[in-house]
Amino acid sequence: MLEIKPIINALRRSKVGAVLLLIQIAITTAIVSNAAFIIQDRMTYLQQDTGYPEQDIFSLSVMTYGKDRDLSQQFEEDENMLRNLPGVVDAAITNAVPLSGSGSASGMGLKPAPEPGRSVRAGYLMADDHMLNTLGVTLSEGRNFYPDDVIVTQDPNKLPKVAIATRTFADEAFPEGDGLGKMMYIGDRPFKIIGIVDKMKGPWLKDDRPDNVIIFPYIKAETYQHIIIRTEPGQRAAVMQTIEDKMLAAYDKRVITNVIAMDEDKRQYNASDTLMLRMLMVLIVVLVAITALGIFGLTLFNISKRTRQIGTRRALGARKSDIIRYFMVENTLICAGGLLLGCTAAILMGQQLLQRFSLPALEMQYVAGTALMVLVMTLLAVIFPARRAAQISPSVATRSI
Known part of the structure; x- marks a missing residue:
C-alpha cells in the first residue's frame, strides 16, 4: 500500500x-x-551550414588615401597580385563580407518602378567573376559571370544587367521554381538571373532571410573597399601574417585594417x-x-x-x-x-x-x-x-x- x-x-x-x-x-x-x-x-x-569553407577564408579592409593612382586600375592590380600569392586560391574585391553583420540589402521587384508589384528583399554582394570561387560556392544552375559582364566604375548610373542568386531567393521570387533566366528590377533598372547557387548566407545570419543573397558583377571604385581571400587548406594563417606587407608593398598610400578570418568574424557577430x-x-x-x-x-x-x-x-x-x-x-x-x-x-x-x-x-x-x-x-x-x-x-x- x-x-x-x-x-x-x-x-x-x-x-x-x-x-x-x-x-x-x-x-x-x-x-x-x-x-x-x-x-x-x-x-x-x-x-548552421553557411555554404562556405569558413576555415579557409579571411577578409581585410583597404582605406586608400593616395591620389596618384587610378583606383580601378589599382584594384585590378591588387586582385592579380593576391591571386598569385603562394597558398591563395582566389581573391575578390567586394562591397560586403558574408557573415560579418555588415552589408547592404534591398528589395528586388518583379516589375519596374513605379509599377505596382511584389518585391523580395535580399542582401547583395558586388564583385567580379572570381567571387564564387573565392567564397568556395558552386553554381547548381546557369552560368558564372563573363569578364564582359563585370562593371568597374565610379559612375552610379552604370549598373549591371545580370546577377547570380541563391535558390532560396529565386524560389521566393518565383515559387514555380523557374527563376533562372527571369528578369527582376532594382527600382526601374532591370537585371537577369543567369545563375543559381544552392546555399550561401548573406552578411546577417540573424536576418529574417539570411539565405536571400544576390551577387552583382559590379565593382565601385571607392577609397574604402573589402577584399575576400580564400587560401589552400591549412595556409590561411601564413597568408594572413604577410598580407598587410604585400598590400603595402604594392602601394603604400593606404591603410590595411580588419584582417580577420571568416569563422572569427562570424564568432564575433554571434x-x-x-x-x-x-x-x-x-x-x-x-x-x-x-x-x-x-x-x-x-x-x-x-x-x-x-x-x-x-x-x-x-x-x-x-x-x-x-x-x-x-x-x-x-x-x-x-x-x-x-x-x-x-x-x-x-x-x-x-x-x-x-x-x-x-x-x-x-x-x-x-x-x-x-x-x-x-x-x-x-x-x-x-x-x-x-x-x-x-x-x-x-x-x-x-x-x-
Missing part, C-alpha cells in the same frame, strides 16, 4: 515546506523547459548569442541544483520532526523499505503538483516569448522532457535522506520522547 491518505494528512500539518518546494519545482520546470528550448534553438543557429547560451546553461544547472538541495533539506527536516513517528512505525513492524517508500511517495506527490503547475507556466511563458521576442513556439517535447528530468531528480534527491530515516531504530526513537 502507498498510504496516500496518511501522507496527505502529514503534508497538511506541515504545509509551508511542502508549498515552498512545490513552487520551487514549478519555477524550475517553467524556466528550464523554455531555457532548454532556447539553447537548442541557438545551438542549431550557431551550427558573441551575444554564445554568451546567452552559456548563461542559460548556468541558469539550468543552478536551478536544478537548488531544487535538488531544497528537496534534500526538506526531507531531512521532515525526518527530524518525525523521529518518533518513524520509530513507532518501526516498532510496529514497518520494514526499512516501507519507510523509504513513504518518503518517496510523499515527495512524488509534491513533485506532481509542482510539475502540473510548472508545465502550465512553461506553456504560458513560451507564448509570451513568442509574442514579445519573436522566438519560435515552445515544443511540447521540451516541457515533457523537463518534467521527466525534474521527477527523476526529485526521486534521486530524496533517496539518501529516506535511507537515513529507515536506519532509525525503535529504541532510539523511544528514548527521544
